[in-house]
Amino acid sequence: MSTKTTTSATTTTTTSDYHHQPDVSQFMMGPRPAETKDYIMQQTMLRVKDPLQSLQFYCDILGFTLVMYSEFPQWGFNVYFVAPVPSDVEIPQGDTEQDKAQRWQYCMNLPGCIELTYNYGTAQEEGQVYNTGNADTTGTTNGEKVRGGFGHIGITVPDVYQACERFQSLGVEFHKSPNSGGMKGLAFIKDPDGYLVEVLPQGPMITKPIDCAGVEAAAAGEGYQDNSK
Amino acid sequence: MSTKTTTSATTTTTTSDYHHQPDVSQFMMGPRPAETKDYIMQQTMLRVKDPLQSLQFYCDILGFTLVMYSEFPQWGFNVYFVAPVPSDVEIPQGDTEQDKAQRWQYCMNLPGCIELTYNYGTAQEEGQVYNTGNADTTGTTNGEKVRGGFGHIGITVPDVYQACERFQSLGVEFHKSPNSGGMKGLAFIKDPDGYLVEVLPQGPMITKPIDCAGVEAAAAGEGYQDNSK
Numbered sequence: 001m002s003t004k005t006t007t008s009a010t011t012t013t014t015t016s017d018y019h020h021q022p023d024v025s026q027f028m029m030g031p032r033p034a035e036t037k038d039y040i041m042q043q044t045m046l047r048v049k050d051p052l053q054s055l056q057f058y059c060d061i062l063g064f065t066l067v068m069y070s071e072f073p074q075w076g077f078n079v080y081f082v083a084p085v086p087s088d089v090e091i092p093q094g095d096t097e098q099d100k101a102q103r104w105q106y107c108m109n110l111p112g113c114i115e116l117t118y119n120y121g122t123a124q125e126e127g128q129v130y131n132t133g134n135a136d137t138t139g140t141t142n143g144e145k146v147r148g149g150f151g152h153i154g155i156t157v158p159d160v161y162q163a164c165e166r167f168q169s170l171g172v173e174f175h176k177s178p179n180s181g182g183m184k185g186l187a188f189i190k191d192p193d194g195y196l197v198e199v200l201p202q203g204p205m206i207t208k209p210i211d212c213a214g215v216e217a218a219a220a221g222e223g224y225q226d227n228s229k
Numbered sequence: 230m231s232t233k234t235t236t237s238a239t240t241t242t243t244t245s246d247y248h249h250q251p252d253v254s255q256f257m258m259g260p261r262p263a264e265t266k267d268y269i270m271q272q273t274m275l276r277v278k279d280p281l282q283s284l285q286f287y288c289d290i291l292g293f294t295l296v297m298y299s300e301f302p303q304w305g306f307n308v309y310f311v312a313p314v315p316s317d318v319e320i321p322q323g324d325t326e327q328d329k330a331q332r333w334q335y336c337m338n339l340p341g342c343i344e345l346t347y348n349y350g351t352a353q354e355e356g357q358v359y360n361t362g363n364a365d366t367t368g369t370t371n372g373e374k375v376r377g378g379f380g381h382i383g384i385t386v387p388d389v390y391q392a393c394e395r396f397q398s399l400g401v402e403f404h405k406s407p408n409s410g411g412m413k414g415l416a417f418i419k420d421p422d423g424y425l426v427e428v429l430p431q432g433p434m435i436t437k438p439i440d441c442a443g444v445e446a447a448a449a450g451e452g453y454q455d456n457s458k
Contacts (some may be wrong), residue, residue, distance in 0.1 A: 001414065022280060023282070024284055024295055024298060028294065031316060032292040039392075041312055042384060042385040042429065043381075045381045049264055051251060052251050059256040063266065065261060066253055078250065084265070084268050085262070087260060101433065102338060105426075109385065109431060111312075111313075113270070129376070129378075130457065131362070131376060131377050133362070133377075139375045139378075139457075140369065140373060140376075142371055146375050147358070147359060147360060147368030148359060149276050149362065150274070150359050150378070150426065151275065154344070155269060155270055155275050156269045157269075163264070193399045202337050206329065226305065226306065226348045228267075228276050228359065229366075
């Protein structure tokens with residue numbers, strides 16, 4: 001029995017020139033379908049080579065909390081849900097059925113969790129294990145760059161420059177410090193698997209004269225480049 | 230001038246056997262670093278072939294709202310931020326600087342947005358354009374499956390079976406209906422680019438006798454398989 005349908009969910013669009021902005025106002029205004037009103041964008045799942053390395057990064061450096069985890073030895077994997085959690089929230093820590101149910105429910109109602117999936121054995125492999133999506137050659141046998149779909153995750157912070165000073169002091173690897181490149185005031189760091197994490201301001205986009213890498217705001221730099229390929 | 234550091238952010242872990250659950254209690258309990266207390270997990274960026282097709286899926290089918298978009302013709306791309314937004318929230322629609330600033334600030338403080346990136350020209354390409362992360366051959370020239378890092382995004386809903394009935398009626402493609410496979414009560418659907426979207430319950434994991442594809446809860450099925458490769 002097949003559970004797949006062959007019908008496409010969307011109708012064909014005949015816009016001939018996507019170089020110009022299509023009219024998207026219908027998606028900004030007006031009510032959404034009533035059936036969807038309580039839907040939550042709860043998770044982004046990323047596979048990680050080594051769960052402890054990843055938890056150190058997400059929890060000790062980005063300040064996320066491990067909300068819930070589950071181990072499935074029968075299937076050879078564990079999952080770890082991490083997200084920023086306000087300090088006044090108390091997630092039950094015990095192993096009673098009630099504690100587990102409360103953790104599940106809290107997690108499933110928390111928008112923006114990262115589900116870190118650990119497939120047993122990858123921690124013992126050499127080097128980077130998973131393709132990170134940005135013209136990455138990892139995960140191929142011929143060393144070819146793959147045109148990736150996933151680009152990055154992104155956090156917002158009160159002060160990008162201050163956050164990046166701290167990341168720098170903790171030895172985090174930067175892909176782009178706030179003043180490098182053509183887009184000033186935002187940064188990209190890397191998690192232990194090489195996934196990009198954008199760092200953006202919660203308020204207006206501002207620049208400061210010098211960033212954590214010593215790059216001046218006035219430094220020349222190129223703008224965006226499609227880095228999928 | 231390089232903005233990269235070569236220092237790793239994390240210390241080497243000497244756990245020799247990750248087949249067993251490592252002790253992760255330190256990441257669940259206790260305070261996180263004070264500097265990170267206001268951090269928000271704001272976005273997941275996915276490249277899309279055709280922005281209108283994607284907006285129809287995320288807004289008309291999943292019920293997300295287009296919170297903010299920006300076009301960058303000088304760099305050949307547009308971005309569209311979508312997320313579930315409560316119906317009583319009014320996002321300013323105008324083009325004054327104040328409206329734009331308010332949209333930016335609302336978006337940057339909203340956890341769990343999806344940033345859909347459209348690189349000009351892909352809408353005119355044939356077939357699937359981007360590698361979706363799950364042992365996908367797309368984006369390679371030799372047809373080889375890539376060991377992907379990104380797995381899926383996931384939404385939570387009040388009733389998985391009801392949500393899937395509606396998705397089915399709208400012609401959404403299923404990767405796994407709620408009762409198929411070994412994990413009962415959750416589903417995977419596909420967005421227009423083939424990215425997997427998991428559908429999970431906000432309350433306890435329950436099963437119903439028959440799902441939208443006619444599969445019985447009692448049907449046999451395999452459990453989890455590492456689908457990165």
